[in-house]
Amino acid sequence: MSNVPNHEVPSYLVPHGIGPWGVYLEQIDRVTPYLGSLARWVETLKRPKRMLVVDVPIERDDGTIAHFEGYRVQHNTSRGPGKGGVRFHQDVTLSEVMALSAWMTIKNAAVNVPYGGAKGGIRVDPKTLSRGELQRVTRRYTSEIGIIIGPNKDIPAPDVNTDSQIMAWMMDTYSMNQGSTSSGVVTGKPISLGGSLGRHEATGRGVFVVGCEAAAKRGLDIKDAKVAVQGFGNVGGIAARLFAEAGSKVVAVQDHVTTVFNAGGLDVPALQAYVAKNGSVKGFAGADEITDRAQFWSVDCDILVPAALEQQITEANANQIKAKIILEGANGPTTPAADDILRDKGVLIVPDVIANAGGVTVSYFEWVQDFSSFFWTEDEINLRLTRIMREAFAAVWQLADEKKVSLRTAAFIVACTRVLQAREMRGLYP
Ligand SMILES: NC(=O)c1ccc[n+]([C@@H]2O[C@H](COP(=O)([O-])OP(=O)(O)OC[C@H]3O[C@@H](n4cnc5c(N)ncnc54)[C@H](O)[C@@H]3O)[C@@H](O)[C@H]2O)c1
Secondary structure: OOOOOOOOOOOOOOOOOOHHHHHHHHHHHHHHHHOHHHHHHHHHHHOOOEEEEEEEEEEOOOOOEEEEEEEEEEEEOOOOOEEEEEEEEOOOOHHHHHHHHHHHHHHHHHOOOOOOEEEEEEEOOHHHOOHHHHHHHHHHHHHHHOOOOEOOOEEEEEOOOOOHHHHHHHHHHHHHHHOOOOHHHOOOOOHHHOOOOOHHHHHHHHHHHHHHHHHHHOOOOHHHOEEEEEOOOHHHHHHHHHHHHOOOEEEEEEOOOOEEEOOOOOOHHHHHHHHHHHOOOOOOOOOEEEOOHHHHHHOOOOEEEEOOOOOOEOOOOHHHOOOOEEEOOOOOOEOHHHHHHHHHOOOEEEOHHHHOOHHHHHHHHHHHHHHHOOOOOHHHHHHHHHHHHHHHHHHHHHHHHHHOOOHHHHHHHHHHHHHHHHHHHHOOOO
16 A cells, blocks of 8 residues: 555555655645646656666775665656756665656756756765775766766756765766766766856755745845754755855754754854864854754744755654744655645745755756856856746745645646646657
């Protein structure tokens, strides 16, 4: 039995719980009544187009051989090539990569960049690998998925535990196999290899931009706002920095190790420097440590930014949340049941498919710049990013208001309509 009513469990997923894919299916069920005649095509969104599961063997530094599971899922390519990050994490599953790829389909359509949705991952804890092992894992994985990726087919990017160095190794491996340099095969590359200015900060910046829009709608002054952030990596760290620069107080940060708290506001740049050196917020002198992880959710704040992993805000903690606004930096951080509880409490949730779309937007800019070999200034990039984020937020806000639905359902209406219109116009092959 599926944990989502009315859905078959595909034979390749674990039947007693289909994980994040189940959350995504429930979100699709919620939007289906609003799709009109396009609802006839909705099943296409419930079935990933193509999934590749690969074995990633490497020789360890000590001479032993290790094997890791790798995945690349292309959920939908009706509107363009697949696009989505690669995650290195010990808990990666096929269900998770399926859901993340589907959210990319929705996100790319919601902000109207010309991509389908894809995602990849390796079930490995990169902290247990040496730099050499990490490079070998990355290169072997890239070579294995090389048959389905490419600048016009599917373009990976960074996600949890992957960064510009990993993108450089991926680009090099793909290029070596092709016989010529192919910079457009991945985004999030170092600037010197065809990366884009502003890409590193883009997701966090997008979270901040929509955060300002949402705060304005709620009559909240960013200068006085108290902010709590879960996940202090690329997305959470940069969003926290931008809020602090705008005068907000970042009162709590939780990472994979612990939670730190300072009612007067954390010194965010100092915390970032501390994490870069020590790998975690644990032991940071300018804050108190909260040892009970669950207490993070009841911290007194106005804006909560989940920017770590999926299914963090659940029935178990939604009622404790004091924030007026939740900005979903992470993908899939809120379960549908928690969504309902928060809606009843009057909490405004800016959904992941809008809130964290800044990353893929600047990835799109990077891809365009690589194709034309003509590079833009950081100001141009940030200006264009801000405009796209504001316009996407405004369109979704207006639709939510008209239909009396949540911002998530409104974003899904906009996105699913675009994807299914493309599907209908292209028709089924053969
Ligand atoms: N990097 C991007 O451009 C991008 C774009 C869109 C969405 N996202 C999403 O944002 C989220 C974070 O990605 P990132 O790129 O910042 O990753 P990252 O690897 O840079 O940082 C992840 C952070 O989450 C923390 N974390 C991990 N497990 C945790 C746990 N159980 N509880 C609390 N904190 C935990 C880590 O300590 C780290 O601070 C993911 O959901 C990702 O899919 C990332």
